[in-house]
Amino acid sequence: MTNTIVVVGAGVSGLTSALLLSKSKSNTVTVIAKHMPGDYDIEYASPWAGANFLPMSTREDSRWERRTWPEIKRLAEQVPEAGIHFQTSRIFRREKDMEGPSCPTDPMFDRDPWFQSVLPDYRELNTAEIPNGYETGCEFTSVCINTAMYLQWLVGQCLLNGVVFKRVIITHINDAKSFSHTSKPAPIVINATGLGSLRLAGVQDKSMAPSRGQLVLVRNELHPMFTTSGTEDGITEIFYTMQRPAGGGTILGGTYDVGNWESVPDPNVALRIMRRIVDMCPEIANGKGIDGLDVVRHAVGLRPYRKSGVRVEKEKLEDGTWVVHNYGHAGWGYQGSYGCAEGVVELVNEIRRENGENFHDEPK
Ligand code: FAD
Numbered sequence: 029m030t031n032t033i034v035v036v037g038a039g040v041s042g043l044t045s046a047l048l049l050s051k052s053k054s055n056t057v058t059v060i061a062k063h064m065p066g067d068y069d070i071e072y073a074s075p076w077a078g079a080n081f082l083p084m085s086t087r088e089d090s091r092w093e094r095r096t097w098p099e100i101k102r103l104a105e106q107v108p109e110a111g112i113h114f115q116t117s118r119i120f121r122r123e124k125d126m127e128g129p130s131c132p133t134d135p136m137f138d139r140d141p142w143f144q145s146v147l148p149d150y151r152e153l154n155t156a157e158i159p160n161g162y163e164t165g166c167e168f169t170s171v172c173i174n175t176a177m178y179l180q181w182l183v184g185q186c187l188l189n190g191v192v193f194k195r196v197i198i199t200h201i202n203d204a205k206s207f208s209h210t211s212k213p214a215p216i217v218i219n220a221t222g223l224g225s226l227r228l229a230g231v232q233d234k235s236m237a238p239s240r241g242q243l244v245l246v247r248n249e250l251h252p253m254f255t256t257s258g259t260e261d262g263i264t265e266i267f268y269t270m271q272r273p274a275g276g277g278t279i280l281g282g283t284y285d286v287g288n289w290e291s292v293p294d295p296n297v298a299l300r301i302m303r304r305i306v307d308m309c310p311e312i313a314n315g316k317g318i319d320g321l322d323v324v325r326h327a328v329g330l331r332p333y334r335k336s337g338v339r340v341e342k343e344k345l346e347d348g349t350w351v352v353h354n355y356g357h358a359g360w361g362y363q364g365s366y367g368c369a370e371g372v373v374e375l376v377n378e379i380r381r382e383n384g385e386n387f388h389d390e391p392k
Contacts, residue, residue, distance in 0.1 A: 031380060031387070034204045035059045035218040038193070039074035040175075040361050041354050042220030043182035044369040049218075049376065050189035053390045058209045059186065060196040062224075065179035070291035073222055076241065076329025078279045079173040079362040080253060080270045082117065083143040084134045090142055092338065092360075092367030097146050099366045104171050111177025113273035116252035117170040118153065120162035125258035137257045144168070159308055162256065172253065173362055174276035189392060201230035205349050215383075216376055219353045222332035222361075230345070231353075238330035239358055240288040242297050244280040247322040250312045261300050264288075269305060269312075277324050278312070280305045284359065286333055293326035333358040340371040342379060350379045 031054050035046045038061035050057045063072035081100060083093050103110040121137055135141045144150035153165040183193065192209040205213040221228055226236035253270040264285040271278045280301050302318045313320025334356025343351045352375045354368050380387055 030210075031055050031216065031376075031385075032208050032210050032212050032214040033057050033216045033218065033376065034208050034214040035220060036198060036201070036204045037061050037218075037220030037222060037224070037355075038064045038183075039072060039220065039222055040077075040179065040182070040365050041222065041357060041368060042218065043179065043186060044365040045218050045220055045354055045372045046186050046191050047182060047189070048366075048369045048373050050186055050191045051391055052373075053392050054387050055376075056208070056210055057186070057189075057191045058194060058207060058214070059191055060194045060198070060204065060207045062195070062197045064193065064195065065176075065183055070328065070330060071224065073329050073332055074179055074361065075175055076243070076327055077173075077175050077362055078243075078268070078270045078272075078281070079175050080115070080117065080268075081147070081170045081363040082119075082134075082136045082255060083141070083147075083363065084136065084358075084360045085364070086135060090135075092340075092364035092371070093143070094146055095367035095370055096364055100171055100173075100363070107181075109177075110181045111174035111272075111274055111276070112171050114169055115172045115271060116149075116167060117255065118157075118165060118167050118252050119255045119257070120158060120165040121257045122161065123163050136255065139164070141166075167252070170253065172270040172272050174272040174274050175362070176276065177274060178362075199229055201228055201351055202345055202347065202349065213349075215348075216350045216352065216379060218372055218376075219351050220355060222355055222357075223330055225332075225339075225353075225355045233334070233339070233356075235335040236356060237287050237333050237335070238289050239333040240283060240285040240290060240328060240330055241281065241359070242283045242293055242301070242326070242328050244298055244301050244321075244326055245277045245324040246280060246312075247324060248278055248312045248320070250278050250309060254309065256308075259304060261304070265297070265300060267304050267308070269309070280321075284331075289330070291328055291330075293328050295326075298326050331359045332356055332361070338364070338368065340368050340375070342375045352376055352379070
């Protein structure tokens with residue numbers, strides 16, 4: 029028996045969900061989206077991400093990232109065309125960031141983080157390895173994803189599994205079911221619309237908000253990647269660097285500004301981002317300061333922030349159509365992508381069992 033599914037959204041969440049669903053012989057999957065890989069638009073978060081793997085979920089709810097790392101690691105080791113490479117990550121902490129209202133809650137700044145048993149080569153740095161202005165730090169092996177390559181690679185993998193893509197804008201989640209490439213309406217719809225879930229009728233999740241991220245992409249090279257627990261430029265301004273594989277340039281970040289919808293890069297913010305980087309890592313610009321940075325572009329993306337955390341759950345609409353939600357990943361959509369998509373597959377299988385279907389989840 030064929031199970032017809034429409035996935036709404038072609039960001040990393042929709043594409044990874046489509047990929048895992050399409051591995052099963054019994055699923056027929058259509059992906060519909062307003063934006064597709066290759067587009068750069070303020071309503072489409074995925075192309076703007078760095079992206080690296082720095083765990084952000086708490087110990088209790090770390091399943092999404094724990095389950096994603098093994099697959100991302102496999103791709104970095106064995107599938108060069110996916111555009112993912114290993115990069116050493118160094119995190120520097122300041123005592124003053126560890127208390128008070130602006131204290132970063134991400135476990136990446138913990139002294140004894142849960143992910144030290146997951147990400148390879150974890151160690152605390154010794155004093156000689158810590159730059160001025162920071163008290164402690166750690167190092168581990170992470171990855172950087174060239175998102176322009178990786179999103180296209182995901183599309184290719186979906187196509188190999190028979191997924192059909194359509195450019196469609198829906199105004200109500202209930203409209204999605206009629207866009208299956210089969211002649212039948214889909215009984216199951218996956219909602220992976222990211223920040224679109226704030227306004228999409230039938231969802232209209234008011235706990236969604238943009239978390240604005242401004243960054244600078246440069247041709248200069250820098251290893252390893254760096255992240256700090258805070259900056260002197262206010263709580264919305266953060267510090268991170270990573271070098272994308274396959275000539276993708278180096279990302280200089282950034283900002284994390286919840287509630288800010290501005291799509292145009294702010295030149296003052298850009299100057300501060302570049303100044304912070306050349307101050308800490310003068311070698312990136314051969315000691316020439318900001319003048320030594322070779323800028324490809326200034327950019328802004330809106331992370332799909334959800335106050336109460338990611339929503340991976342099923343919901344039955346009045347007409348009997350099931351919606352499986354997978355949105356609200358804020359700044360960790362790539363590093364949680366396989367874990368969340370596995371959650372989607374489990375929910376889809378649960379729905380099918382509840383519907384009395386007797387199916388075998390046979391791989392293609
Ligand atoms: P999106 O990529 O926004 O995709 C939403 C999709 O839904 C699009 O295809 C859109 O067209 C479609 N859609 C929406 N509404 C409709 C509608 N009504 N009809 C049809 N289609 C619709 N994550 C990491 O893991 N690591 C990082 O280092 C990292 N760095 C980041 C840096 C920045 C500056 C930013 C902005 C993000 C970063 N992220 C990072 C976060 C990551 O990019 C997001 O969590 C992720 O891209 C969200 O993907 P998504 O598929 O849920 O949403």
